[in-house]
Amino acid sequence: MENNNMGELKCRNRKQVHLFYCMECEELARKVATHSEFITLQSINWRNFDDGFPNLYINNAHDIRGQHVAFLASFSSPAVIFEQLSVIYNLPRLFVASFTLVLPFFPTGSFERMEEEGDVATAFTMARILSNIPISRGGPTSLVIYDIHALQERFYFGDHVLPLFETGIPLLKQRLHQLPDANKIVVAFPDDGAWKRFHKLLDNFPTVICTKAREGDKRRVQLKEGNPADCHVVIVDDLVQSGGTLIECQKVLVANGAAKVSAYVTHGVFPKRSWERFTQKNEGSEKGFAFFWITDSCPHTVKAIGNTAPFEVLSLAGSIADSLQI
Amino acid sequence: MATRPTPFPSSFLTRKKILSRFTFFKQFSILLNDKKCSRFRCQIKSFENQPPNWNVEFLPGTQPIHLIQNSPSSSISMASDSALKTVKNVCLFYCAETKALAERIAAESDAIELRAINWRTFEDGFPNLFIPNAHGIRGKNVAFLASFSSPGLIFEQLSIIYALPKLFVSSFTLVLPFFPTGTSERMEDEGDVATAFTLARILSNIPTSRGGPTSLVTFDIHALQERFYFGDNILPCFESGIPLLKSRLQQLPDSDNISIAFPDDGAWKRFHKQLQHFPTIVCNKVRIGDQRIVRIKEGEAAGRHVVIVDDLVQSGGTLIECQRVLAANGAAKISAYVTHGIFPNRSWQRFEHDNGGHPETGLTYFWITDSCPQTVKEVMGKPPFEILSLAGSIAAALQI
Secondary structure (H helix, E strand, C coil), X not given: CCHHXXXXXXXXXXXXXXXXXXXXXXXXXXXXXXXXXCEEECCEEEEECCCCCEEEEECCCHHHCCCEEEEECCCCCHHHHHHHHHHHHHHHHCXXXXXXXXXXXXXXXXXXXXXXXXXXXXXXXXXXXXXXXXXXXXXXXXXEEECCCCHHHHHHCCCCXXXXXXXXXXXXXXXXXXXXXXXXXXXXXXXXXXXXXXXXXXXXXXXXXXXXXXXXXXXXXXXXXCCCCCCEEEEEEXXXXXXHHHHHHHHHHHHCCCCEEEEEEEEECCHHHCCHHHHCCCCCCCCCCCCEEEECCCHHHHHHHCCCXXXXXXXXXXXXXXXXXX | CCCCCCCCCHHHHHHHHHHCCCCEEEECCCEECCCCCEECEEEEEECCCCCCCCEEECCCCCCCCCCCCCCCCCCXXXXXXXXXXXXXXXXXXXXXXXXXXXHHHHHHCCCEEECCCEEEECCCCCEEEECCCHHHHCCCEEEEECCCXXXXXXXXXXXXXXXXXXXXXXXXXXXXXXXXXXXXXXXXXXXXXXXXXHHHHHHHCCCCECCECEEEEEECCCCHHHHHHCCCCEEEEEECCHHHHHHHXXXXXXXXXXXXXXXXXXXXXXXXXXXXXXXXXXXEXXXXXXXXXXXXXXXXXXXXXXXXXXXXXCCXXXXXXXXXXXXXXXXXXXXXXXXXXXXXXXXXXXXXXXXXXXXXXXXXXXXXXXXXXXXXXXXXXXXXXXXXXXXXXXHHHCCC
């Protein structure tokens, strides 16, 4: 949030918010609560029956009557969705004053279109499930999501939820200003999609745009516009999976004269520990990444990586605490 | 109906001549596998005079005993009627767990055709799904046979369930033989989370198709009140496995010596009306000091073959306690029936065969349906277990 917004918020009445969270998000939830005295942590008993189905209990259910309530969710795999969903569908009906669902990373986001009849766009399934959250006394549920993959996905949600699309870019900008070579930073986008998503937020930096061009059977990353020579280039994208695209971009940038290359993604999905490609130095002339910034939207990755170079975790806690005041 | 031009044993040819007089004669395939065993199945859809609906299955001697029953469910009253009504052609999709049951269902009726789905996963664990020949189901009646044996499987099946109705199908039916979470359906304490409500909500949100609200077929749902958990955009069809049990009991040599026992009042409420013509025994749990002990509340067990009936079994503790009480009260033989054999952590291992007459240590029969495919795999061919298949009942329900 920009400085003038912060001043505005301080003048308005602050909401007292009771924050529940899933097991994976406990650390992030604690950080959010330390950001503001208006946020209190609440707990849920997460147990399972023998058949594997959840046996859940919301502690202090009476105390949240008439209060603003939020739930910090994380759908890191399909298996954890049902138990969190049971809590999400239940909380709004406990006579709360309002309900906010914070889902920092919206998974399935990259599978959001039907190119062929028969494709099943699981992002639509996810949006449908979330749109079906019961309304509470405070009206439709607010749904806070960071850097959703496709801009069109905002229209997948029905009228009973109010999606609030936030971004991690301000955290990146803050971090970049702290760097000693802050005046030599160039932002690179690995493809047009990333440029569409982020260029307006980063228009005070010179930009480089890459693209994938077909060469015979393969698709190679090439420089489309901009000049990275002698600069510290920061590749920006919303998420990283295997990391292949980022590595190819880095090679092209170095080949075109970049002095240093770093990366920022909001969501470090990194399935199957693919982040390991970045912590090990490559052979030969590869310098690797100077910095690799991710947020704490994907708790399993953060636990595994911590701050192992070149990774640095930028926390969404402050941003989430502010969004709970909306 | 097409007859298939495959070679038959000569006894079958004679039968075929006789049967060809009738209006509809459907003959399924004859499979000759390399063990020189044969297996065939016939279904006569209508006779000129009588409307029986019989089903014969011969199994090769090398396969474990797998009894498949087919008896009309309460929802299709007369086979002759069905010959006169238009038969609905149904495209049946299924998930990996339910493939075997889907194949049995398709074998029940020429009108049911199996369709496949590509079930793959992305690296991040989320599903990567594709419905081949999606154009081919336009204007057709479509069904999906689901199984939510664990929470991790729900999302991928749900994606298919939410996608199919929107492919210009003429109707959509979801068959979910076992509705899990059914036992977690009430809030005793504010703070309890009734997951049955979550599941009902998720299913009530299935998009409507051109055929209107989705039909949801489920068997022996745990609590009768759960029918009201579903919203108006879905039409739940509550079926039961009890007719399969009744057919099976009639085949037993001591069918006139059977009494039905209910482990608690809940089971009695759910099932007594369907089992009225059997003498009944009702058990209940009584608190004695710190413990809760199962006792017989009403009915006589002495000298009888007692069949304990309930909708599902988890650890089996309740059934075992019932068995002890019934044996102590003189039951000659004890069997059990549950529609849904959940048996988490292989708890089915607690149930032993009585080997012809020790009711206190074992059961004569333990019938379960094929609603829980993982269990069926594990107990098939292991006495006292016998599987009663829902295939016929489901095939009939798809015609509704």
